[in-house]
Amino acid sequence: MADWLGRVRGHVGEAKGRFDTDRREREAAGKAPADKNIILTEREVRGEWDASRVLFTTLGGQARPITAEDMATFRHNMRQAESRFKGGKGITARQVIDLASGTPLRYVSPGQPASDIDKARREITMGVPVSAINGTIRFITNAGPDSKVRRHHVVVNLHEFETAAAQLAATPNDGKGGKTPKQIANWLRKQKLSFDCDCERHRYFFRYVATIGGFAAGRKETGYPKIRNPELMGVACKHVLRVMSELESSNAVLAFLEKHLASVSEYKARTQLAQMEAEEAVQQKTPTRIKTSEQRAAEARKVREKAAIARAAKEAATKPPKKIAPASRRASKTAAETLGKQFGLSPEQVMAILAAQAKTSKG
Ligand SMILES: [Zn+2]
Incomplete structure (x- = not known):
């Protein structure tokens, strides 16, 4: 009470x-x-x-x-x-x-x-x-x-x-x-x-x-x-x-x-x-959490970024599996860099999100 x-x-x-x-x-x-x-x-x-x-x-x-x-x-x-x-x-x-x-x-x-x-x-x-x-x-x-x-x-x-x-x-x-x-x-x-x-x-x-x-x-x-x-x-x-x-x-x-x-x-x-x-x-x-408009905008941006990456991961997952070429590691690193730049994340962060996404879509 x-x-x-x-x-x-x-x-x-x-x-x-x-x-x-x-x-x-x-x-x-x-x-x-x-x-x-x-x-x-x-x-x-x-x-x-x-x-x-x-x-x-x-x-x-x-x-x-x-x-x-x-x-x-x-x-x-x-x-x-x-x-x-x-x-x-x-x-x-x-x-x-x-x-x-x-x-x-x-x-x-x-x-x-x-x-x-x-x-x-x-x-x-x-x-x-x-x-x-x-x-x-x-x-x-x-x-x-x-x-x-x-x-x-x-x-x-x-x-x-x-x-x-x-x-x-x-x-x-x-x-x-x-x-x-x-x-x-x-x-x-x-x-x-x-x-x-x-x-x-x-x-x-x-x-x-x-x-x-x-x-x-x-x-x-x-x-x-x-x-x-x-x-x-x-x-x-x-x-x-x-x-x-x-x-x-x-x-x-x-x-x-x-x-x-x-x-x-x-x-x-x-x-x-x-x-x-x-x-x-x-x-x-x-x-309630007392949030300024700036904090709200930052949170909304994060949510949008996560959703966009999840969408990208889903698209990648539905494509037919390709034989893994030797150059593919480098290629995916470049892709992660491009994607990361778009959303303000490091390539490592993008790879981690993609890996997590792959796990959940398998399970
Ligand atoms: Zn007062």
Whole structure:
């Protein structure tokens, strides 16, 4: 039994409670008197910087007072981030994973994994959808080893939910024509979304990035992260990264979305797993591997190469056997070299694959 999962009943209240605390604390920080206020507002970054204010940044590696030049750097970093996120409304799960890998916010303390994606792979092994109201899906993940809490809440808004629901409603239920509910759910999970996480990494390092990128599902953050993330790197915490991977590629989430879409088409906009269902989902599930698009492409290439070589071997095997001429060894070596070049393999690798293929086709 997974201890971290806790009770499904009350999960919405717990999540809302944590987000409310965050909101209250942020409001109080924004209202603090000028000499105690540490929020660097958007207006200031955009140019109305009062140089008499003493605020600190870690830009350049060390904490030091902010200068007017820093404001120019912050503005530059904002433009960079906006172009990385293409200034669009929302982001896809695939983009989140690729950006977390391509432009990560590195951990600086020694002994830590390099990035949030490394942490997601090692520490956050579970992310299950437990309830949904229309396009808002609530996930619960386990917490990392040093966390103050046992579980985290990740809220995901699927931007194309209405489109998917309408498409499902318009699909004739006769088994022919149109897309199946599963195909529609599979399309939906690959579209744009926004997200929110109740953890401190999201709150202090990434909520601002999500806000300017147009993919913040919860409270918008307008205070520049001058201490925690002045370069505006990375995109999501380890909990969100786990959820993105499950959302995009796990069968369990696909089944959950399909069920939820079906209930919406029956005018019930809400889906919630019972405690038992959630526990079963956790127990049955092995975590998806969090793969970047680059890793996926490399794997697909390998599969294609193996298939091509197997096909070539099969063709060779169906040809009538020839008397083995003395030159044939050399000839097959040359053939292996040609084939190998085509698929980026050494002649030895090609010979080994051919030999293995010959064995299986005999047996
Ligand atoms: Zn988080």
